[in-house]
Amino acid sequence: MNGVQVRRPLLYLGVACALALLSPLVPALGGGFGTGSAATPDGPGAPGAAAPAAPAPACTQTRESLRPSGSPPAPGAFPPGSTLAAIAARGRLIAGVDQGKYLSGYRNPATADLQGADIDLVHQIAAALLGDPAKVQFVVLDIADRAAAIERGQVDMVVNDFTVTCARQRTVEFSTAYLDAAQRILVPVSANVHEVEDLADQRVCTSRGSTTEAVLRALPLRLNVVTLPGIPDCVVELQQGRMAAVSSDDVILAGLAAQDPRTQVVGRPLDHARYAVGMSPNAPDLVRFVNGVLERGRADGSLAASDRRWFSGSLNPVPLPPPARYRD
Amino acid sequence: MSLDARPAHSPAAPTTARFPLVRRASPKLAGTTTPMRLSRLGAVLVAGCLLTAVVSLASGLSRQSATDEGAGRVAALTADAAELYSSLADADAMATSGYVAGGVEPSAVRARYGDDIARASERLVHAAGQLAGDDPARPLVTTVAQRLPMYTGLIETARFYNRQGLPLGQSYLGNASALMRETILPAVEQLRRQQSVLLADDYGRGGALPLAVLLLGAGALIGLLDAGVRERHRTNRVINPGLLAAAGLLVLALLWWAGAMALTDTRLATASRHGTATTALDGARAAVLQARSNESLVLVARGGGSVSDSGFTTQLNNVLGANGSGGLLATASAAAGPDGAPAIDEVRTEAERWRQAHRQLRELDDGGRYNDAVASAIGTDPAGSRAGFERLDAALGRALDAQRAALDAGSHSARDALTGLDAGPAVLALLAAAAAAWGIAVRMREYR
Numbered sequence: 086m087n088g089v090q091v092r093r094p095l096l097y098l099g100v101a102c103a104l105a106l107l108s109p110l111v112p113a114l115g116g117g118f119g120t121g122s123a124a125t126p127d128g129p130g131a132p133g134a135a136a137p138a139a140p141a142p143a144c145t146q147t148r149e150s151l152r153p154s155g156s157p158p159a160p161g162a163f164p165p166g167s168t169l170a171a172i173a174a175r176g177r178l179i180a181g182v183d184q185g186k187y188l189s190g191y192r193n194p195a196t197a198d199l200q201g202a203d204i205d206l207v208h209q210i211a212a213a214l215l216g217d218p219a220k221v222q223f224v225v226l227d228i229a230d231r232a233a234a235i236e237r238g239q240v241d242m243v244v245n246d247f248t249v250t251c252a253r254q255r256t257v258e259f260s261t262a263y264l265d266a267a268q269r270i271l272v273p274v275s276a277n278v279h280e281v282e283d284l285a286d287q288r289v290c291t292s293r294g295s296t297t298e299a300v301l302r303a304l305p306l307r308l309n310v311v312t313l314p315g316i317p318d319c320v321v322e323l324q325q326g327r328m329a330a331v332s333s334d335d336v337i338l339a340g341l342a343a344q345d346p347r348t349q350v351v352g353r354p355l356d357h358a359r360y361a362v363g364m365s366p367n368a369p370d371l372v373r374f375v376n377g378v379l380e381r382g383r384a385d386g387s388l389a390a391s392d393r394r395w396f397s398g399s400l401n402p403v404p405l406p407p408p409a410r411y412r413d
Numbered sequence: 414m415s416l417d418a419r420p421a422h423s424p425a426a427p428t429t430a431r432f433p434l435v436r437r438a439s440p441k442l443a444g445t446t447t448p449m450r451l452s453r454l455g456a457v458l459v460a461g462c463l464l465t466a467v468v469s470l471a472s473g474l475s476r477q478s479a480t481d482e483g484a485g486r487v488a489a490l491t492a493d494a495a496e497l498y499s500s501l502a503d504a505d506a507m508a509t510s511g512y513v514a515g516g517v518e519p520s521a522v523r524a525r526y527g528d529d530i531a532r533a534s535e536r537l538v539h540a541a542g543q544l545a546g547d548d549p550a551r552p553l554v555t556t557v558a559q560r561l562p563m564y565t566g567l568i569e570t571a572r573f574y575n576r577q578g579l580p581l582g583q584s585y586l587g588n589a590s591a592l593m594r595e596t597i598l599p600a601v602e603q604l605r606r607q608q609s610v611l612l613a614d615d616y617g618r619g620g621a622l623p624l625a626v627l628l629l630g631a632g633a634l635i636g637l638l639d640a641g642v643r644e645r646h647r648t649n650r651v652i653n654p655g656l657l658a659a660a661g662l663l664v665l666a667l668l669w670w671a672g673a674m675a676l677t678d679t680r681l682a683t684a685s686r687h688g689t690a691t692t693a694l695d696g697a698r699a700a701v702l703q704a705r706s707n708e709s710l711v712l713v714a715r716g717g718g719s720v721s722d723s724g725f726t727t728q729l730n731n732v733l734g735a736n737g738s739g740g741l742l743a744t745a746s747a748a749a750g751p752d753g754a755p756a757i758d759e760v761r762t763e764a765e766r767w768r769q770a771h772r773q774l775r776e777l778d779d780g781g782r783y784n785d786a787v788a789s790a791i792g793t794d795p796a797g798s799r800a801g802f803e804r805l806d807a808a809l810g811r812a813l814d815a816q817r818a819a820l821d822a823g824s825h826s827a828r829d830a831l832t833g834l835d836a837g838p839a840v841l842a843l844l845a846a847a848a849a850a851w852g853i854a855v856r857m858r859e860y861r
Contacts, residue, residue, distance in 0.1 A: 098632045105626075225715045
């Protein structure tokens with residue numbers, strides 16, 4: 086038994102081979118490297134999808150506004166505890182506006198100032214309320230967020246081409262109307278589109294949460310209605326050929342056509358809209374006060390003058406303030 | 414063993430016994446004489462050493478290629494992705510902050526935007542050049558390459574309208590920024606993560622315990638020692654010098670492996686720490702740039718619209734931690750070690766100062782002092798938000814450069830530790846095979 090041994094070395098080597106073949110199955114041992122899972126740069130959040138337009142309300146008739154109480158009280162002479170007194174104590178009016186609607190409410194990129202017919206009206210109200218048209222804090226609101234901003238008290242009022250509807254009147258108290266508008270469509274000049282019927286099966290864009298959205302969806306046509314946070318966003322899409330048309334009120338569309346001469350406003354009015362200042366139902370004193378300012382503007386022609394100043398270049402006839410109608 | 418008793422019957426034995434390797438290849442291996450058994454033993458021992466040599470060579474080569482790829486292509490792509498991300502996020506921050514000012518944006522802002530886009534394009538071309546046609550990173554690079562011209566086109570349209578005094582420019586700007594934040598930057602981030610995982614994988618392979626080599630080497634070594642000891646007992650003579658030399662050479666080969674792996678392991682651990690710190694600082698810089706964009710967008714929207722200041726808070730909490738002592742900077746500081754910590758502490762101080770300046774800006778805006786808020790965001794006041802952001806950005810840049818340099822140095826020195834690991838131990842194992850063959854041949858010669 087003391088002869089030359091082959092089997093044992095062979096056994097050692099065999100076992101080593103078997104283990105070596107199995108070793109890749111052993112989870113990696115030794116030096117590893119951090120996989121850098123620490124960085125989580127999230128974007129500042131996609132624009133949150135706003136709630137869709139409320140389902141068709143069961144109301145049919147809009148309510149008229151509150152009658153102004155004689156001549157509006159002078160700045161500094163407001164009854165204590167009233168909304169007016171609270172705004173005066175704060176020293177500035179907080180107004181929800183748009184900054185993308187050319188001619189109505191827009192940011193002038195040269196000066197970074199807001200201007201337009203709506204902005205003029207805010208300054209007029211601030212002047213009457215606080216004695217200084219500049220005492221305003223503007224808050225830019227998404228179209229779909231206008232009523233909610235009033236409800237949660239973020240703003241004193243919304244002056245942003247805000248159409249009076251009875252659905253909105255459940256949470257918003259409107260002033261008397263200061264402008265009459267009609268919903269129409271904006272299309273490229275080169276497109277052979279004259280009426281909304283020419284747009285069947287095509288993409289038509291409007292702002293999310295606006296009255297125009299409901300009107301488009303109610304049309305007996307197969308329109309592909311697309312909604313974006315604001316009408317200017319629709320125009321960006323239109324210019325890039327991703328939309329066939331944009332639908333909104335003529336006042337707003339005129340401002341867009343004025344920025345892009347290769348687009349035009351066409352078609353019959355699809356709907357009529359009355360723009361008014363939206364406020365909280367819990368602030369009847371403020372509503373009456375604003376109606377007083379509007380009444381004065383109608384009487385002395387300053388309201389019409391502002392409309393002419395902004396719209397005469399692009400709208401004919403210039404839309405004018407409709408007569409006031411009140412409830413008592 | 415019982416076979417020892419059988420008589421020899423192979424007529425070829427006398428000639429082939431002089432050439433054990435030739436004999437090993439001959440079909441008549443089943444001989445039972447002592448020389449035949451010796452030659453079979455020699456064949457097994459030589460095969461063990463050769464196998465060790467081959468596996469050592471293959472293992473060394475794969476480790477070197479893994480760390481070469483890690484330190485080369487993958488590290489370059491990781492750096493490309495990080496640089497691409499910060500250039501693009503910076504470009505967007507410049508484009509949006511340029512808009513806050515009103516009028517034509519300041520030329521310094523415009524120039525920085527241009528530099529950012531140029532640097533991003535350069536990185537993109539470089540990254541694309543590193544990728545094979547079927548590389549999984551390719552679709553991501555393609556996405557960025559397709560969308561970047563769209564982004565710059567939208568920005569230029571925004572500028573055009575701004576110069577006309579028309580508000581449509583703002584919509585183009587918002588559109589461009591959304592494209593950047595929601596499509597381009599996520600693609601770059603995914604590319605960076607993908608490459609980080611590959612890098613970890615490469616370094617993991619480079620530093621993994623070489624089980625196959627160690628097991629085969631140990632098996633061959635035990636076989637040699639066992640044969641040597643038994644030969645010594647059998648012949649009552651001194652230990653066989655060939656087998657002894659073979660065992661010594663194998664031990665050397667195994668020690669080489671062990672030494673190289675120990676060295677690589679500590680060096681890779683160092684590189685890994687700096688890699689973690691770099692990743693965390695890259696993340697912090699991305700968060701800071703997005704916070705800056707968010708600040709501008711909220712200011713442009715005057716606190717309304719679809720952007721809210723919570724975007725800023727979230728990003729800064731990512732950087733500083735919710736309670737002010739954690740976050741990406743704490744990760745970076747812990748990983749960077751005492752050498753890197755002061756630079757990262759400076760980043761934390763600047764981030765806290767910027768957050769303070771931003772809070773004051775928000776108070777101004779929310780308090781109706783919009784123009785003062787804008788002045789803080791884009792003016793030259795050293796206590797304002799813009800100055801705070803720029804100091805923070807510079808501090809982040811310095812800390813990042815230091816960590817990236819340390820990472821490069823670490824991974825190169827880890828690669829140096831693997832120098833010669835492919836051929837060195839393999840040659841030693843080959844020599845061991847020769848020594849074993851010689852040792853057995855000497856013994857067999859005694860039977861002639």
